[in-house]
Amino acid sequence: MTHINNNGMPRLDKCGDAYRLIVNERPFISLAGEVHNSSSSSLEYMNKNVWERLVYFNCNTAVIPVSWELIEPLEGTFDFTLVQGLIEGARKHNLKLVFIWFGMWKNSHSTYVPAWVKRDTLRFPRVQSANGKKLPIVSCHSEEALQADSKAFAELMRFIRQIDSTEQTVIMIQVENEVGFLGTARDCSPQADKLFEENVPAELIQYLKDHAEHLNAFLKKHWDSQGTDLLGWTQLFGSAAEEIFTAWHMSRFIDQVAAAGKAEYHLPMFVNVWLKQYEEQDPGQYPTGGPNQNVIDIWKAGGPHIDIIAPDIYLNEFAQVCEIYDRPDNPLFIPETRRDSVTAANVFYAIGEHQALGYTPFGIETMDNGVDPWSAGFLPPNHFMVMESTGVGPLLSKSYELLHHMTPVITQYYGTRQMRGILQDTAYPSAVRLGGYRFQLRFKNRLNSESAPAGGLIIAVSDHDYIIAGHGFSVEFTSMEPGKSAEFISIDEGWYEDGNWVPGRRLNGDEYRVSLGSEPQVLKVSLYSH
Structure with missing residues (x-):
């Protein structure tokens, strides 16, 4: 984790065995709601349908996408009218903001990139599966893609600094969304094949050696720690080589995007995780290379500018997932989660047991109004285990209100084991x-x-x-x-x-x-x- 002393800015502070999120020089727990993916594309829609719902649920934070295609419709021409309107809307309703950068990838696919990226498949090559099929995913091995994404993200962060560094409405940034490759374990294009035939980077090997005692069970099982430093991916990682290869290159790409943004405005930044849902899933059935349970350590090695790896928890095994992602090198932050009957219990547990920095039910504006986001087309099939609308909004609202007023007390005990x-x-x-x-x-x-x-x-x-x-x-x-x-x-x-x-x-x-x-x-x- 990157630690820079940014006095006065939103930041993460180590506190005993845990971390605290500091906002306006006070410990802060993000009691948030994430809006549906398309809601923030219209200021009118936000004003009519979203802001007051966030207030009703006693949220202190809104988690809101910013789409690359909407801020850079023509290459090199930026329009931040929408971003400014979202910041002003949050201020009007006394809310903090966590922006989600819908950049090169969202839920694996490259659907939020501008049209000039979508059309140019030579400059921005697509991932190729083992059978030669081109997937709607821009390759993480593309230098042109890295430079374009980094430039756009840096421009966004520069604009936020210019209009918000005093009021600090925006407190954290999510870089991309649920990244990884659906439909293949790795990019099998000629360029990617060439990279896969090279030796594993020395910096990754050194990280694994330095952290050998603390690696998770997946890496301990698949890493040949007795091998030399000059070995290929399959020689070192066996059957897990393709997933680890993709995780390394994906983490390096996003780390460089995050670094470009932090150079303009040094806010805490995180990536979120589409979790592997059950042990029998094969790579490609979940977004391979994303920071799922198997490859957290690879992402820690490849992403020093990424402050938090944050699980989206829709699985029934809430406590188990919290345990995996609450680590000495990784505070727990939950950027997406269920909004059914368990959610008001889970928020207490995450904060009390794991000193969570934040908690965020998805689709907050349609909670309790009878809209199931899965059937309404907001969510991809096979992604979430449970997503219901069951009239739990009042319980979540009252829980948020209680926890908000208790925050100064609760955060005193972060990292104390009390x-x-x-x-x-x-x-x-x-x-x-x-x-x-x-x-x-x-x-x-x-x-x-x-x-x-x-x-x-x-x-x-x-x-x-x-x-x-x-x-x-x-x-x-x-x-x-x-x-x-x-x-x-x-x-x-x-x-x-x-x-x-x-x-x-x-x-x-x-x-x-x-x-x-x-x-x-x-x-x-x-x-x-x-």
Whole structure:
């Protein structure tokens, strides 16, 4: 990860074992909504259909595409009217922005490039599959493509700096979108074949050697660490060679695009991930070469200007994916996720357990209005496991409101190991330890019922004092001291306003228990052992 001291600018700061996103010199958690892919192409559409919906859901951030084809319709001629309008719209609604650069690739394919790129297949060659088929994907091995994409992205970043460096509405940038090759494990054009026959770059080999103890299981399985430095891709990586080859070259391409943008305006930058959905998927059935679970380490080697590798989590295995992408060299940021009944539980878990920098349901403007984005054509088939509209908007809205006001408190505990997330999930333990006590969790609704699953977080203010937030669960405490029992000193209801505690009822008698209802709430609990 690149670390540059940009005092006053949005940035990532290392905080113990975690990272914090700093915005306007304060820790910030992006409680966001991502708009549909085409929404931001029209300022009128945004004004009529989107901005107020983001406010309704208590989002503090909007995640919004900027399309290359719309800002550089003629080569060398840039029009940033749309970008300026989006920034002004966010400011009017008191929202921060994360822009998505729909540049050379979006969901593998090159569909958001300008017409002058689409038409010129000699200057911007397409990926070729093993059977000779030309795919609608510009090759990452094209120097012309790299230069054109980098120039356009740098112009975008220069414009954002010119109009926004003071107010800092734009806080992060996603570079490209869900990159990789669908339909082939690698580019099999003559140019790519020649590269594939060369030795593996020394810098990649050196990175793998330097990080050998911490590489993921996929690379440990496929990398011949005993080989010499002068070996080809297949010799070093066996059956995984094509995927690793593509990941290396894709990461190098996007790293150079990010570097060009950062040279103009040094905002945090990330890439998002179309995850491999199940182990049996073959390369090409998912975007091969993107920073999926197999090749995160290759991207860390090839992308030093990329601050975060951020998973789009639509799989049911939410907790497992968070575990994979929350690494000492990679903070967790979730730029796309489901918006069905699990989403309000997942946001608490991601923040509490993994100190997530942000959380972003996709298609926020049509949540709860009966539009299924898959059937409406917003999403490609075979991409997402679950995507429903189930009336969960009010629960997400209230969760966002609670977490927004708790942010100054929550971020104090990032990297301290004094906070845990809670998630009603088959992979989540029913008992956890924190501070001086063991917690037994009881969930109020059955998993996979029509009711929303439970989610929350627990902060150990001390060994005996806790802040518990979330919905749908109760907690029983057991002392960690042998032979002693846990008893309450006090249980207080309340809420936070901009980080300040506002006390409510002191619970006792029939209510002398730690139980959070179906709507998000906060309790303060003090215990003693005897």
